[in-house]
Amino acid sequence: MSEDHVYLTLAEGHEDDARWAYGTGFEDPLHGVDTTVPEGVDASELAASCVALADDALVSAQRLAEWITRAPELEEEVALANIGLDLLGQARLLYSRAGQADGTGRDEDAYAYFRDADDFRNVRLAELPNGDFAFSIVRLLVLSSWRLAHFERLVSHPDPVLAAVAAKGVKELAYHRQYAAEWAVRLGDGTEESHRRMRKAIEQIAPYIGELFTAYDVRAEVVAVLRQVTEEAGLPMPAYRPSAGCGRDGEHTEHLAPLLAELQSVARAHPEATW
Amino acid sequence: MVTLQLDARHARHIAERVPDPELPMLTLADLGVLREVTLTEDGAVVADLTPTYSGCPAMAEMRADVAARLREAGYTRVEIRTVLNPPWTSDWITPEGRRKLAEHGIAPPGAAPRGPVPLTLSPTRRTVPCPRCGSADTEETSRFAATSCKALWRCRACREPFEYVKEI
Numbered sequence: 001m002s003e004d005h006v007y008l009t010l011a012e013g014h015e016d017d018a019r020w021a022y023g024t025g026f027e028d029p030l031h032g033v034d035t036t037v038p039e040g041v042d043a044s045e046l047a048a049s050c051v052a053l054a055d056d057a058l059v060s061a062q063r064l065a066e067w068i069t070r071a072p073e074l075e076e077e078v079a080l081a082n083i084g085l086d087l088l089g090q091a092r093l094l095y096s097r098a099g100q101a102d103g104t105g106r107d108e109d110a111y112a113y114f115r116d117a118d119d120f121r122n123v124r125l126a127e128l129p130n131g132d133f134a135f136s137i138v139r140l141l142v143l144s145s146w147r148l149a150h151f152e153r154l155v156s157h158p159d160p161v162l163a164a165v166a167a168k169g170v171k172e173l174a175y176h177r178q179y180a181a182e183w184a185v186r187l188g189d190g191t192e193e194s195h196r197r198m199r200k201a202i203e204q205i206a207p208y209i210g211e212l213f214t215a216y217d218v219r220a221e222v223v224a225v226l227r228q229v230t231e232e233a234g235l236p237m238p239a240y241r242p243s244a245g246c247g248r249d250g251e252h253t254e255h256l257a258p259l260l261a262e263l264q265s266v267a268r269a270h271p272e273a274t275w
Numbered sequence: 276m277v278t279l280q281l282d283a284r285h286a287r288h289i290a291e292r293v294p295d296p297e298l299p300m301l302t303l304a305d306l307g308v309l310r311e312v313t314l315t316e317d318g319a320v321v322a323d324l325t326p327t328y329s330g331c332p333a334m335a336e337m338r339a340d341v342a343a344r345l346r347e348a349g350y351t352r353v354e355i356r357t358v359l360n361p362p363w364t365s366d367w368i369t370p371e372g373r374r375k376l377a378e379h380g381i382a383p384p385g386a387a388p389r390g391p392v393p394l395t396l397s398p399t400r401r402t403v404p405c406p407r408c409g410s411a412d413t414e415e416t417s418r419f420a421a422t423s424c425k426a427l428w429r430c431r432a433c434r435e436p437f438e439y440v441k442e443i
Contacts, residue, residue, distance in 0.1 A: 032356025089330025
């Protein structure tokens with residue numbers, strides 16, 4: 001196999017049912033995994049946890065994908081798309097687990113494409129429009145720090161499927177957090193302009209941070225990371241307060257419905273189609 | 276009629292040689308994603324695959340390829356199972372796989388971190404030798420690249436960019 005030709009093998013014939021990371025009607029990503037809910041695990045609580053974590057990931061992935069063709073540099077576009085892809089993969093596994101646990105047998109498409117904004121349980125921070133690059137970086141720092149800390153606890157969850165999804169996710173999220181933290185320091189400790197925009201992003205995001213601490217409390221870990229990064233970046237800590245209203249209860253901003261409308265439009269126009 | 280020797284070793288041998296859809300210089304065995312191939316009592320082949328990353332878009336392709344190669348080899352009943360635990364680590368790339376990566380200009384990963392990864396804000400001191408000229412005078416240009424599993428680097432000595440399989 002020569003170096004010039006090794007990638008040509010990819011063009012050779014494949015089975016028709018092989019598909020890549022787009023479209024609907026995928027094979028269940030948990031295919032062949034033992035899906036019994038262990039005794040002592042509350043199946044409806046497990047399903048609710050999986051849906052909340054999957055919704056955070058799906059909505060974040062959609063916002064990250066919106067940076068494609070718009071990021072400041074090609075490398076950043078590739079990075080943001082890769083982070084979104086990891087999150088999309090986590091969402092698929094978690095939706096599949098939710099459908100098994102809640103007894104409805106719904107598949108990932110049913111959760112992603114055929115629920116309305118009121119049924120989504122993501123935190124509102126995930127759904128806010130991208131805005132400035134600084135805003136997206138601060139949001140990614142907060143969300144990845146929270147998710148990593150929460151997944152580290154879920155690794156010992158009594159449900160082996162959720163625990164395994166978390167164990168894989170932890171490795172990915174460490175890269176996401178590292179990426180966001182390095183950018184936060186670079187921009188916070190950069191020019192006057194980049195510093196000003198980071199301050200503004202922190203002010204805009206602060207009111208939405210409290211919402212993360214309502215259900216699963218990993219506040220100490222998240223605050224420690226934010227303190228480490230803001231000190232290094234010469235930025236203020238976000239002044240978060242307990243949240244009034246919460247995406248985890250289905251209370252969303254006006255920004256979620258248009259995001260879903262775009263995400264769901266083709267699947268809803270052609271409900272039986274696969275592509 | 277050809278009598279097939281339906282034993283697990285033969286089936287494993289077939290599955291092991293399937294190339295990875297994104298790093299086709301590697302087989303699925305080199306990459307460490309083919310976990311096990313077994314035969315059930317009634318003669319079905321069960322192949323266990325583990326995803327590299329949660330969002331790896333090649334998983335469906337890998338499943339289809341392994342099933343197709345096994346069917347071509349005469350195994351009529353094939354089941355591909357997903358195994359999530361333990362999660363894949365770049366440490367499972369075989370020495371042969373590492374050699375092939377380097378041969379194709381992709382730097383193989385170092386040892387994967389064990390346990391929680393702390394956030395470090397000081398510049399990374401890690402050096403990745405250039406897979407083309409061997410120089411240690413290299414730098415990271417992006418921690419994310421054309422596939423989930425790779426980062427982008429460049430060599431200051433030979434001026435060539437190269438990809439690097441991340442430790443995970």
